[in-house]
Amino acid sequence: MHKDFSAKIMSNVKAQSSNYFDIWILKFGFNKIRLGLFIIPVLILLILSCAKEPPIFKKSKFLMDTVVTITAVGTKDEVEKVIDATFSEIERLENLMSGFKEGSDVDRINKSAGIGPVKVNRDVINVIAKAKEISEITGGAFDITIGPLSKLWGFGVKKEYIPQEDDIKKLLPLIDYRQISVDESKSEVFLNKNGMMIDLGGIAKGYAADRGVEILKNMGIKAGIVAVSGDIRTFGKRPDGKAWHIGIKHPRESEKVLTAIDLEDSSISTSGDYERFFIKDRRRYNHILNPKSGYPATGCQSVTIISKEGILVDALATGVFVLGTEKGMEFIESNKSIEGIIVDSKGEVKVSSGLRGKVGL
Amino acid sequence: MGFKDIIKAMTFGDKVLILLLSVITVLSFYYVKVIFPEGAEASIEIEGKARGSYLLAEDRMIEINGSLGTAKIEIKGGKIRVIRAPCRDKICMKEGWISKAGESLICLPNKVMVYITGEARYDAISW
Numbered sequence: 001m002h003k004d005f006s007a008k009i010m011s012n013v014k015a016q017s018s019n020y021f022d023i024w025i026l027k028f029g030f031n032k033i034r035l036g037l038f039i040i041p042v043l044i045l046l047i048l049s050c051a052k053e054p055p056i057f058k059k060s061k062f063l064m065d066t067v068v069t070i071t072a073v074g075t076k077d078e079v080e081k082v083i084d085a086t087f088s089e090i091e092r093l094e095n096l097m098s099g100f101k102e103g104s105d106v107d108r109i110n111k112s113a114g115i116g117p118v119k120v121n122r123d124v125i126n127v128i129a130k131a132k133e134i135s136e137i138t139g140g141a142f143d144i145t146i147g148p149l150s151k152l153w154g155f156g157v158k159k160e161y162i163p164q165e166d167d168i169k170k171l172l173p174l175i176d177y178r179q180i181s182v183d184e185s186k187s188e189v190f191l192n193k194n195g196m197m198i199d200l201g202g203i204a205k206g207y208a209a210d211r212g213v214e215i216l217k218n219m220g221i222k223a224g225i226v227a228v229s230g231d232i233r234t235f236g237k238r239p240d241g242k243a244w245h246i247g248i249k250h251p252r253e254s255e256k257v258l259t260a261i262d263l264e265d266s267s268i269s270t271s272g273d274y275e276r277f278f279i280k281d282r283r284r285y286n287h288i289l290n291p292k293s294g295y296p297a298t299g300c301q302s303v304t305i306i307s308k309e310g311i312l313v314d315a316l317a318t319g320v321f322v323l324g325t326e327k328g329m330e331f332i333e334s335n336k337s338i339e340g341i342i343v344d345s346k347g348e349v350k351v352s353s354g355l356r357g358k359v360g361l
Numbered sequence: 362m363g364f365k366d367i368i369k370a371m372t373f374g375d376k377v378l379i380l381l382l383s384v385i386t387v388l389s390f391y392y393v394k395v396i397f398p399e400g401a402e403a404s405i406e407i408e409g410k411a412r413g414s415y416l417l418a419e420d421r422m423i424e425i426n427g428s429l430g431t432a433k434i435e436i437k438g439g440k441i442r443v444i445r446a447p448c449r450d451k452i453c454m455k456e457g458w459i460s461k462a463g464e465s466l467i468c469l470p471n472k473v474m475v476y477i478t479g480e481a482r483y484d485a486i487s488w
Contacts, residue, residue: 056484061409062472071484159449230488238484249488254456255464260483270487276450304487 056239059083064094064205066229072216073223073239082219086226089215090208096121097204099147099197106200110147114194117183125187127200127207127311128180134203134315135177138331142319143177143291147197153296155287160278162285168294171195175291206269206314209233213310226310233267233310251301251343258302258343259359267310271317272302290322299324304341305332306355312338325350401479403441405434408472417441417460417477427471434475447471 057079060069070086072079096105105120112118131144148171152163179192191198205228212226213233223236225244234244243262250256251272261268273286273296290297303321305313316338320328325344332340332352339354351359371379405412407427415423415436423434430447440458448470456466463481467474 060406060474062469066469067467067474069485225485227485230486232485232487234485244484245482247483247486249486255459257483257486268487272488275488 057083059087061087063087063090064208064228065098065100066205068208068212068229069225069227070212070216071225071227072221073236074221079221082216082221085219086212086215090212090228093123093204093208093211096124097127097200099199099201106198109189109191110197113191113196117181117186117188117190119186119188122187123207123211125182125184125189127203128189128198129182129184130207130311131200131203131315132177132180132182134312134319137335138316138319138323140177140291141322142202142315143175144198144200144203145175145177145180145191145196146202146289146291147199148174148195149289149291149294150199150201151197153285153287153289155276160280160285162280172292172294175294202271202318203311203315205229205231206233206267206310206312209267209310209314228310231267231269231310231314234263235265237264248304248341249302252347258349259341261306261355261359263306266306266308267313268304268306269310269313269317270302270304271321273298273300273321274302288318288321297322297324299326299345300328301343301345301347303328303343306339307337316340401439403436403475403477406474406476414478415441425473427468427473429471432468432471432473441475441477442466443468443475446473 055075056071056073057076058069058071059080060067068087068090070083072083095101098104099106099110101107105118105124108118109120128144131142134142135144149168152167152171154161174193174196179196180198181190181192182188208228209226209231210233212228213224213235216224216226217235223238225232225234230249232246234246237243243264245260246263246268247257247260248268248270249272250258251274254274271288273284273288276287278285286296288297289295300321303317305316305320307313307316320331320340320342323331325342328342329340329350329352332338339352341352341355341359342350344350401417402414403417404414405423405425407425412425415421417436417439420437423436425432425434427447431445432443432447433445435442435444440460442458443453443456443466446453446468448468450470453466453468453473459466459475459477461482462477462479463483465474465476
């Protein structure tokens with residue numbers, strides 16, 4: 001067969017030897033042609049695989065008492081500086097909103113509780129105003145005035161501590177979002193009662209994700225993700241034209257993902273009883289406190305909320321968790337712009353009507 | 362003589378051979394991914410700075426100094442875990458083994474992050 005092939009070409013070469021290609025054949029032999037025929041498809045494939053869509057660059061940083069991961073479409077050279085600028089903005093927000101940082105806006109508000117109004121940064125006004133709105137719509141299930149109770153339980157600070165019932169009851173009158181006075185024109189906040197404390201832990205991360213996305217967009221990034229721990233805001237699409245593929249953590253099997261969902265230009269947040277908890281006398285005590293009872297909310301294992309804004313999904317994941325499975329799902333369904341997934345206390349998964357068929361369960 | 366003549370000069374066997382080799386070429390792209398799966402390497406970062414990358418195929422113990430103290434990390438059978446951490450909550454230890462691209466072990470107090478490199482199945486995880 002080989003001989004035959006060579007002979008046929010040879011005869012052609014003899015006939016048209018002026019052709020440059022023929023000289024090439026004479027010089028390098030026939031096998032090269034055959035080799036060339038095999039190399040061509042390989043080269044095409046290589047070119048196809050190299051000239052693929054622009055890459056994705058990802059960077060993480062320890063901020064806001066957690067890990068912030070920013071993903072941007074582009075090469076490292078193109079996007080790293082923008083990501084670093086976004087980290088700086090999130091760090092600035094942390095310094096304003098952390099209750100643990102001496103001299104932060106939140107620290108000053110808390111120290112002036114019952115004393116007088118405090119002038120604060122515009123971002124802090126935005127977050128507190130939004131927090132009050134969300135308290136209103138959730139009937140107080142989400143409430144940033146939870147501060148004194150958070151401090152008493154001391155999740156993440158004290159070890160496996162269950163406060164005395166009397167101590168909890170004494171604090172309950174201080175937990176009331178209606179007692180926060182916000183003067184938007186003067187940019188001032190006042191906590192009406194002595195001893196009140198606000199804790200922005202359930203909302204500031206979502207706001208940071210929103211601000212992060214704003215900065216990335218302003219600095220020319222076309223698509224990406226800002227994930228402040230599990231509070232995630234996405235914008236644009238993946239370089240391959242697909243939506244961002246976001247996994248939702250399984251509340252009981254830490255190595256597993258419960259399900260995944262495709263998101264474009266929207267936010268997702270999950271609150272779970274597995275984040276910070278301890279088990280004492282066969283009872284699980286998690287860090288999400290019910291503002292009405294003063295005890296950990298027990299109606300769900302985890303709640304995932306999906307909507308446009310990061311600030312909204314962050315606060316609502318907590319709020320719906322406190323409402324519990326039934327009331328929580330009712331709340332989600334009554335709000336057209338909100339979707340959600342609730343894993344109830346028995347581990348059963350409930351999905352809101354707008355998500356059915358969009359999540360693989 | 363041109364390309365057409367070469368095609369003409371080829372026997373049926375030659376054409377089959379070319380087709381076969383092309384198919385093998387395409388398939389090899391897939392098999393390379395199977396034989397060398399992505400996420401076969403773990404990276405360790407301390408306070409955002411790279412501490413090193415480690416092949417998951419090689420069993421070993423790694424000791425690292427985070428901002429709080431020394432942590433011990435084990436690589437065994439293609440998986441990686443934290444076996445000792447200086448922090449109070451030991452959340453990174455409770456997470457257990459990780460092995461898939463994109464998975465991570467994070468110790469907040471010690472500012473240590475261990476993650477599996479490669480293209481992850483998920484762009485982000487909500488938790």
